[in-house]
Structures are given as structure tokens and as C-alpha cells.
Amino acid sequence: MPDETIDTLVIGGGQAGLTMSHRLKQRGITHLVLERRRIAERWRSERWDGLMFQFPNWSVRLPEFTFSHSEPDGFSPTSDIIEFIEGYAAFVAPPIRCGVEVRKLRRDEGAGFVAETGDGRIAARNVVVATGPYQRPLRPELLRDHENLFQVHASGYKNPAQLPGGAVLVIGAGASGAQIAEELLRAGRRVFLSVGRHNRLPRRYRGRDLFWWLAEMGIDQTPVEQRGPSRLLPVISGAYGGNTIDFRRFAAEGVTLLGRATAARDGVIEIAPDLVTSVSNGDAFYATFLGMVDDFIGTRGLACPDDAAARARLPDPPSLTAPLRTLDLRAEGIGAVIWATGYGLDLGWIDIPVLDARGEPRHRHGISEVPGLYFLGLQWLSRMKSSFLSGVGDDAAVLADHIVTRL
Template sequence: MPTTDTVIIGAGHAGLAVSHCLTGYGIEHVVLERGQVAQRWRSGRWDSCRLLTPNWLSRLPGWSYQGDDPDGFMSAASFADHLSAYARISRAPVRENTTVIGVRGDGESYLVSTDAGTWRTRCVVIATGYHSRSLVPALAGGFSPTITQIGAAAYRNPTQLPVGGVLVVGASSTGVQIADELARSGREVTLAVGEHTRMPRRYGGRDVLCWLDRLGSLDRTLDEMPDPHRARREPSFQLAAGRALDLGVLRDRGVHLAGRLVRVDGGQRAVFADDLQDTTTRAENRLRRVLGAIDRYAGFTHAADVPSLVIDGGVRQVTGLSSVVWATGFRPDYPWLQVPVLDSAGHLRHRRGITEAPGLFAVGLRFQHRRNATLVDGARHDAAYLAEQIAVRLRHRNTNVAT
């Protein structure tokens, strides 16, 4: 049975960041990946998907974007190649095409079982991220079997769906982009709108994320938040790569806007709540708070330049659907984890990625410590911190760790 100091499960950006930092400490480790490096970016995104963060914000320990388009947005395939190059430069000890099927404690060690054998290790880092599977509500069971249903992770392009009307459920970045693409293809699209944060792509001549980065808003820690539980559930930004996209743009494109999906009648009729105006008003208020903070920081008075978006009413029901796309978020999934560190909802109990089980860590979780923990840029902070904690546990001396 092979042994190592640390096993990292997942060779996405977060797992590779931890690997880079462990190498800086001289800690022996292995990175196990079920497919290729960055597999989820290769197989779990729609064809036209691009990162929501500009290229310059793809910072990782010892690695940054070196191309000639820092303000552009990498496609999913390009970003996968970007991470493959990072793995090579870092000499990350990745074992590709190795699927983890079990992790269990064994005294002071862990046994990590895979389809290629079992590893014994002192430490395990779960780096499978927060987006393991689409979160599909129980309402999905109310639709007729004749209506095609897919989660956002399974959506690829409009030709994948049968001819007919499409309901997209969820209006954060994924939902609005998919609804926009479907409408552009000529489909009749209804968008069920839940909580979200309206956000302009550019403001004051810069990408809005540039301002949030300068403000330190993305680096705010959970300890700084008045209500940590609420902070972890705050609505996601409504953004698209390189262009403005909000409910007003979709409405003008012919997308039918609706409130939350509340029930399905007779397997065919989707019924929506009368809450669209309230939801969009809250999103508008969140936008104004963000723009106000940017104005105070930069000395602007530009907030009035971003027109208010008023959405009245909305459709209350729709029939004639051929398919439903669930863009209702994602959740982590650990079917192979045999250590009692999950709460009743299946989430890891942790503080800053350190679980209750000695030697068991995680990275890439929602608001793990900083607000940007699930973004590419945020992983570098958590990776450095966890590598330090692992070094302490293994009694390794700090050498030269790039962050």
C-alpha cells in the first residue's frame, strides 16, 4: 500500500493551489483526479461558457495570467488549459483518471481508496469544490415525463433541448446566460427569478470586479460579517463575461420574466409566485449599496448613470413547455466520505477549511473564510493557510512558500 503525507482529492484550481503550497514546505503529497486536470471545466460547463472573472483575476500561488488580454475572459476550455500549464510548472504530483471511492479513518491515518488502489496518508484535503452537482428542488418531480429536465451542469447548447418552450429556473449568472443563449437561438423562454444581486459588468471605466478587488470587498472574512450564516447564503452576482446582462436586457430580448416557481399543475403548467417586483427591488437595493461604496472609494458620483430597473408584475403561469433547465445553484457532494464531519444538509462542518476530524481539511467552499473563496483568486489565500496547518500537523519547517 503506497503512503504519503497528504492526499489532495481534486485537481482543479483549489487543489493545485494547495499542492503548490505543500511543495513549498517540502511536504510529500499526491493529487488524485477522476479525469484530467480541471476535469469539471472540461466536462461540466456549457459550450459557450466563459469565466465571470477577468483574466488578471486568475491569480494562484506562484502563478498569474501571462497572456496579452488581461481584461478578457477565458473560455472554460482555455481555463482548463491554463490550469494544466500551472500543474506542469508547479510539478504537481497529479494522478489523473483516478477516482476516489472511499475515505475513512484508520487510527491517526486515513485510507483513501481509489479505483487504482488505496493510499495511506496522515492528511487529506478535499478539493472537489462547491459545485459538485446541480441543486434541483423537489418541484422537479411534478413535471410530466414528457418534459425534458436537466441541471445547469448538464446543459451544453440549445440544440440539446427538444423543440418547444423552455423554462429556466434561477436568475443568477448561470440562469441569465443560459436564458439569453436560448432566446438568441429563437426559443420561447420563460425565466423564473429568485434572489440575485444585480451588477453592471463595467462601472466608472473599469470592470466592476476591479473595483470590488480594490475595495477589499471580495477579501472580507466571515469573522467580519455580522451574520456569518446569512453571509454564506447571500445571493450571487448576476454577471456575464464581458458584457452587460440583466433582467432588462432579457426582457427586451423577448424572455418572459416570472417570480419564483411555486408549483406544477397537471405535470404541464408551471405556476409562479407574485413576487417578481419585490425580488427585483431587493436586487436593485443591493446594487445601489455596491455602487455607493465604489463612489465613496473613488470619489465618483456615477451611480445615477446606471439606470434603475423596474420590473412590474411578470407572468403567473406558463404551459407548452418542452424542457426545463434548473439553474438553481449547486451543492457539494461527498458520497465517498466515511468520516462523520457532515451536517444534516450534507455540508462539511469546518472552520477555515479545518474539519472536526484531525488531519481532514477542505478548500474551495462557499465563503470558506473570505467572500471570494469559490473564485479562482480566492483559493490562493485558503491554500496557503491550509498548507501551513498541514505543516504544523506534520511538524514540517516552513521553507519558501509562494502566495
Template sequence: MTSRGTVERIHTLVIGGGQSGLATSHWLTEAGIDHLVVDRRDRLGGGWLDRWDEFCLVLPNFTLLMPGMPYDGDDLDSFMVRDDVVKYLSTYAAANSAPVQLETGITRLAATDGGFLAHSGDTTFQARNIVLATGPYPKPAIPAAARQFSGRIRQLHSNEYRSPGELPDGAVLVVGAGQSGAQIAEELHRAGRDVHLSVSKCFAAPRRYRGRDLGWWLLQVHLHGAEVGVEMKPPPPAGRFAGNPILSGQGGGHSIDLRRLAPEGVRLYARLETADGTTARFADDLAERLVFAETQFDKTQRRLFDAYIAAAGIDAPPDDRPPADSFVPDIVTELDLAAAGIGSVIWATGYRLDFSWVDLPIFDEWGYPRHDEGVTVHPGLYAVGLPWLTSAASAVFVGAGADAAHIVEHIVGRSEP
């Protein structure tokens, strides 16, 4: 090795070893394209390694549709636990003999004549093509209010949370009631903790609708909706980052009704606005936020599913969901954390994209690469696994294979004389 480090030449470099990176590797291998998958972690599993200990998939196992190795176990309708998801990805990589190099984080990506230079420590990868497969959850988003809390309060993002037993004794404030925040609040409550939950503007969804799991309807619309003229329309650009519906795969899967958590002992608040030492202050629109959570499914996904059922001629039973709970929690806008015995705050406030290491002018005002179905505006640079890259399924197992197949077809076209 010289003082300037080593240079490794590779035709196509895939940055990220989660499901989208491994799906891309599968199709590259099928096409006979020399490539390497690099990942900053010390083992495969992607962002699933950052989920808490008892995390389960929110969509059933039948949605695990990695190309060449869809889930073929006996529990199609169950919800795989985190460690088994990680094992599934490792097994998939081994079955495909994926060329993976771990503990290789890319710190800078730049263009060069005829390709790219990707820097990782003392190694520089020189590649003709680059696939960005770092996923939708690279950088935890933590509000400025976090800096206003007393240092005596332990703070952590949901990305770091693992189990109730690792938190300090006492009550917990969970900020954000999206999919992760609502599930973590439930878990803490079951563990006997006093839980205070700041409610985000996210919508709840039923676990089952018209005789099927929600995931089944989502899968059918994704796979067959276009055939009958029913498709999920893409959101405006900012809407690509909207939270996932409040739902859980725990205990065989269930809905989460925020309003019903209150009489069980979980204290609800609206959006956290400011903090001062051990005092947290919230907006006064909790009632409106609960109504939003309870009504958005009927305004969006229910209409989509009903249209698909009608267009496809499916004999589905009627909607048999129980009526909404009528409990009205008290509106509280200020909380003394010390008086409430709160020893920790969990920020379930989502993530931001982070392509700060990509030294190319390809990103829009939201930090999202400008692209056409994953083919970015810079020749030879591709993206997979991002929310709404081509469809609602792009960032989950269901959509990884198709999106990866499309960009690999483009890579093959670039490679032909």
C-alpha cells in the same frame, strides 16, 4: 494485486484537481511535502468542465492569480472562455509538475490510527493528511417540482447544458435567474428560442462602477481593504451559499437587466412553486423579485466600494450608471408548457455540497465542514475552495492561493518533529 486490492501510502492526499487542489499542490511542492492529487475526471479542469460551450469567466482575466503563475497574457481586461480556462489549469499543473492521478474518485474517507483511509475502487490510499478540494459545485440542486413534470418534457440541470442546438426544438423554460440562469436565458434568446424565465431572488450588479470593472473593485477590497479598514463581512452560515450576482463575461462583459429582457421577448415569472404534467405554477411576487434584484447592489457592494474609494483616497469618477428601466412585465402565475411549445426545462437552481463519502462527524447542519481557516476540527483534515472558507474569494481563482498556503503551512507544522 491481492483480492483485497492495493494500499498506497502517501503523506498528503489532495482530493480534487481544480484550482484549489492545484494551488495546494503548488505549495506542498514548494514545502517539499510528498503528496498526490486525485480527481474523478479523465482530465484536468475541475468544475469548469461542467460549464456550457460558450461560457466565459464572469470576472476579468486579471483575477486569474494562481500562485506562481498569474495570468500574464495580453487580454487582462477580457473574459477567458471555458476551454481556455481548462487549458490554463492544465498548463499550470504541468508547469508545477503536479503529481496528479485522474479517473480516481474517492468513494469513502475514514479515519484510522495516525491518519486516514481513502477508498477508490480496488485502491486504498493511506495518508497522514487529507485536503478536501472538491469545490463548491459537486451536486446539482434540483427542486422536487422536477418530478411533477411530464416525462415528455426534457429536463436538465445547468450543469448538463452545453448549447441551444442540443435541446429539443421549441421554447425553453429556465428555472432560476441567478448568474447561470440569466446567462443561459440570454444565450437561448440570442439563438432565436422562445424563452420563459422563472426569476430567483438574486441581485444584479453593474458590469462597471465608477470607472472600473466590478471585478477590479472586488479584487482591490479583497487584497487591500484591510489596510484601510474596509472589509467584506462574512455572511451568516446559510448565506455562504447565496448566488453570485447576475452578470456576464460574454461579448466583452456586460450587465444583465432582467427587466429589460421582458420587452425583448423573454417571458418572466416569479418562483416556480409546483408543476402538474405540462402545467407550471408560479408565485405572484415577480414585481418584488425584480425590485430586489435591482436594489441589492446599492445596499451592499456599492456601499463597500464607496467606503473603500474614500478610505484609500482614490480619485474615481462619480457613479454614471443609467437609470433603472421602468418596464413592468405582466404577472403570470400559470403556464401551459404544451400550449407554449416548451420542449425542455433547464434547472439553473444551484448546487449543494456533498461530503456524504466522508465518514467523519465534522459537518454542520448545512453540510459544511467545521473549521478554522480551512483547518477542520479533525486533526490532519483540511478544506479549500469552499464559499466563504476564509473570504468572499475562497471559491474563486483570487482566493485559492492564499487559502491553500495557509493550510500547507499547518501541514508542514504537523510534519515537523
């Protein structure tokens, strides 16, 4: 028998879980939020010291709660985002219990669902899984047998002083890898950056930030059904005032660009011959977006200044014209490797047949095929902006309305 019964259980106390609680309270639905550690835990413990939020300050908001800032077009440090989420938690005043981990979620014929926690069993008619998209750090098996080499995933990286002396190899050039590589370079470290497939976008173009254009053009409202085949997130940064990521600029400033790391033996890494293709494809994605904005401006007759600098292209660096095929860690004096290779979901605790072969939940706009089981805060849950701070509230409202129909 369960130790406690609740109408709706929300699992996760980050922005998605807090927003879900807010929407449920607005509809008078009795619920409970469980957070295994602290509110906004991943913002606290899995971000590096110098991380700047990738969204401009004017775009940071949660339902009925604004972000206090003095520079609309600036970018905020992690500490400010944590303070914002804490402020939102105080505003929502959710019925939340921190330090309670759900170890298993299973169906129960009588209660609907039962969540097994370290504090007992909780039965619920509805469950919203709001644990976020960045749950399990991913890294390949490469270099796992190099025990004497300092290695850390981006989720565990804190600052350059954390690393031993010598050069640094950053594997992965997405938003995290690019910003960490630039931070290390500015700290005086010699940096090697392994670049794979990526989608590059401008930080600003023709006087406006990227996210202004996404909203103005309605691109951030693109439904998941119209999502393209690429699952790549854009390479953007809010660091150092918010600059467009340009790998040619990185190289001009001293970063050695590499293709994908494919194998390693005796401290020598084999590099795929794909660097030129990856950079070229990233450039093409970038140019396509600029063209879309130009067409939109022309169609709407907007008074936006020309931006020739955004189309300027630096010469190809030596690491691009004659890319390395191997990298000898010892010969290059590399003392640390940072794995900026992304994250995966970790939903194995859900003992319900609702996950696909990749371990991702089967759902439509957050509503699973199991009545009463919902997901919130995932990338592209219903549309592009589903995982944005400014977008999670819309999805939460839809789920709350669906839960009302089950009362």
C-alpha cells in the same frame, strides 16, 4: 492493511488541488493528489459551450503563474481557462493520479486516515479535501413526472441546438441561468425566466470592473466571520463583452419574467407572487453597492468618471407590472426546461463525523475539528475570495503551514 502510505493525501485535481500540491511542494511535504477523472474535469464536462468566465482576464491567476491574454478587461471562454489550468498543472508538476476515485475516507488509529479507492487503500497522516463547491446539481421535484418534456440541469446544457424546438423555460436566474437565458434569446428562442431571490451587481462602474472595486475596497478580503446572512452569489456575467445583468433589459428584449415556480400539475406551473419583491430587492442590493463605491471614491479622492448610465432604470415591463400566476407549458409552446438551480456538496463518502446537518464540513478556515483533515476551495472558506482563482492560493498556504506543524 493499506496498500500504500503517504504523508499527505490531496483529493481533487482541479485548481484547488493543484494549488495545494504547489504549496506542499514549496514546503517539502511528501504528498499525492488523486483525481477521479481528469484535471479540471468539471470545467471540461459540466460547462456549456458558450460560457464566458465571469472574472476579467487581468484578475485570472494562480500562485506564481499568470494568465496569458491580449485583452485585460476582456472575458475568456472555458477553453482558455482549461488551457490555463493545464498549464498550471505542468508548472506545478504535481504527483497526481487521474482516474482514481476515492470511494470512502475513514479514520484509522494507526495511520491517521485511510482512503479506499478502486485501486486499493491509501493511508495518510493528513488529508486535504479539494473537490470544489460545485459537486452535485440541485433541482426540485417539480416536473419530474413530465417524462415527455425535455429537461436538463445547467451542468448538462451545452448549446441551443441541443434543445428541441419551441420556447424554453429557464428556472433560476443566478449567474448561470441569466447567461443561458440571454444566449437562448440571442439564438432566436422565446424564453421564459423564473426569477427568485438574487443579489445583482454592476459588471462595471465608473470606469472599473466589479472585481477591481472588490479588491480596491478590500471587500474580497472580508473574513467569513463577517459574512452577512445571505448565501446568494452575485448575478454577473462575462458574456458578450461583460454586461450588467438587468432583468428589465431582458424583458425589453423579449424575455418573459416569472416569479418562482412552486408547483405543477398537468403541464401547468404555479408561479409565486414574488417577482416584484425579488427584482426590487436585487435593485436595492445593486444601488447599495453603487453608493459604497461612490463613498469610497469620495473618501479617497479618486479621479473616476461619473456613470449616470449605471443608475438609469428601464420602465417596468408587463411581466413585472402584471406578473403571471400560472404558466401552461403546452399553450406557450414550451419544449424544454433548463434547471439553473445551483449545486450542493457531495461529501457522503467521508465516513468521519465532520459534516453538519446540511452535509457541509465543519471547519475553521479549512481546518476541521478532526486533526489532520482539511478542506480547500469551498466558497467563503476563510474569506470572500476563497473560491476565486486568485484567492485559493492564500488558503492553501495557510493549510500547508498548518500541516508543517504536524510533521
